[in-house]
Amino acid sequence: MTSIASLRQPGGAGALRLGPLNSVSLRDQAYALLKEAIANTDIYSERELLRLDERELMQALGVSRTPVREALSLLEQEGFVRTVPRRGIFIVRKSKREIIEMIQVWAALESMSARLATLHAPDAEIGELRHLFDEFQNSPPSEHLDEYSDANIAFHQAIIRLGGSQLIEDATHNLFLHVRAIRRATISQNNRAARSIIEHLKIIEALERRDTELAERLTRQHTLDLAAHVDRYCDFLD
Amino acid sequence: MTSIASLRQPGGAGALRLGPLNSVSLRDQAYALLKEAIANTDIYSERELLRLDERELMQALGVSRTPVREALSLLEQEGFVRTVPRRGIFIVRKSKREIIEMIQVWAALESMSARLATLHAPDAEIGELRHLFDEFQNSPPSEHLDEYSDANIAFHQAIIRLGGSQLIEDATHNLFLHVRAIRRATISQNNRAARSIIEHLKIIEALERRDTELAERLTRQHTLDLAAHVDRYCDFLD
DNA sequence: TAGCCTGAACTGGTATATCAAATACTCATG
């Protein structure tokens, strides 16, 4: 028979916890979509200014201007776009100096995470780091640069996760979107892939031995080397 | 006589570059005012939930809801405020864990700044660090805790400035608003003032000697000690 | 009197209207 319970509507406070389903605000949806779109745009290959149009976005997303504006507001604060009053909203292209600063911040936060990881991360989780490179043990990474680049990036994210700091994880997330493009672009230069895999293994060893200072120093230096590399060779920036 | 030049309006493209004067958007004004108000609210002494009301703020600031909402949006993303749909907007009280994570991030960024400072900052600017503590050379800082606390905070900001990274300076600015309250609250505990002034002097010496590794390590450890102190003694949090 | 139901008032979310500034275009004039 149809019981009272079976007739209960989804809106009721019953057992069917569909809170998250119903309402993700349009603002957040627009924000996520726009951010992803920007992250996937190769902003450094195009030369012309990348301008966004509120009306266009609003029609494309099928919502009114308000959520779009709020989403753009957030993206502006995160430094992904810049709005110039009465001119338009533009995707920002980071300068070489800004990218180097981002890598330096990344180095600071990742090395701190390595330090914290030696103090708190369980052995099992540290051990899993090695598996990221299993498939490259036998063949040189130069033969699968794309796959290796992904593993490389995953490695750095894993260290940050091992540090156990939610704040560092959050703070690095946005940096990551920018740094990712740079890591991809530089992995094929100067035999960096082969050298980086050696350094990664040394970092893993230091973590396993709980050598706090060494793990921290190696991690920092590894990423600062990337900054130095960008400084010397990435003249396509700026 | 009134020359053409003297009649030139501020908007002209002449020599008097006062473009930015004209209009600070209401959103930015509301943002600045609200942020300052929140920063100056001692959120850790009150026990009840601190709730903001959009309509109230809108009347207090004399603008409509739109700029207020946009400002609150930004503050929410920075973690100062949390909006719960149909419930209200609340000033967030950071948990002890979150505060420790903030201090760790601070330690990572300040030590990176110290490193960069040893590499790039001019001698003259490093030398000025000593003047921050001139007035405490003869009398123990415990006698002017408030003044010393301010000098203490200024010292840490100065190191970050010496690093020369705009990104680090920006990133620490929000952390500072939170960490400041903690530094103030802990400076009077465990004779921390006297100990900290010694450590500060050692950091200055390391910077002056351009000892990159030492300056970095001392700076990091000094701030990590604060984190450990908070972990042990600040049970008023949470 | 205790408990439940209802509805009014309030909340933030969204959509739309209005305003002002800056640009672009047109047309008249030299």
Next chain:
DNA sequence: CATGAGTATTTGATATACCAGTTCAGGCTA
């Protein structure tokens, strides 16, 4: 044909109107 003034259009900033949940008080019922 070139130029400049004036107007129309565009666009971002702001204000306002409307909507949908949530809360809570007050009254009704058992």
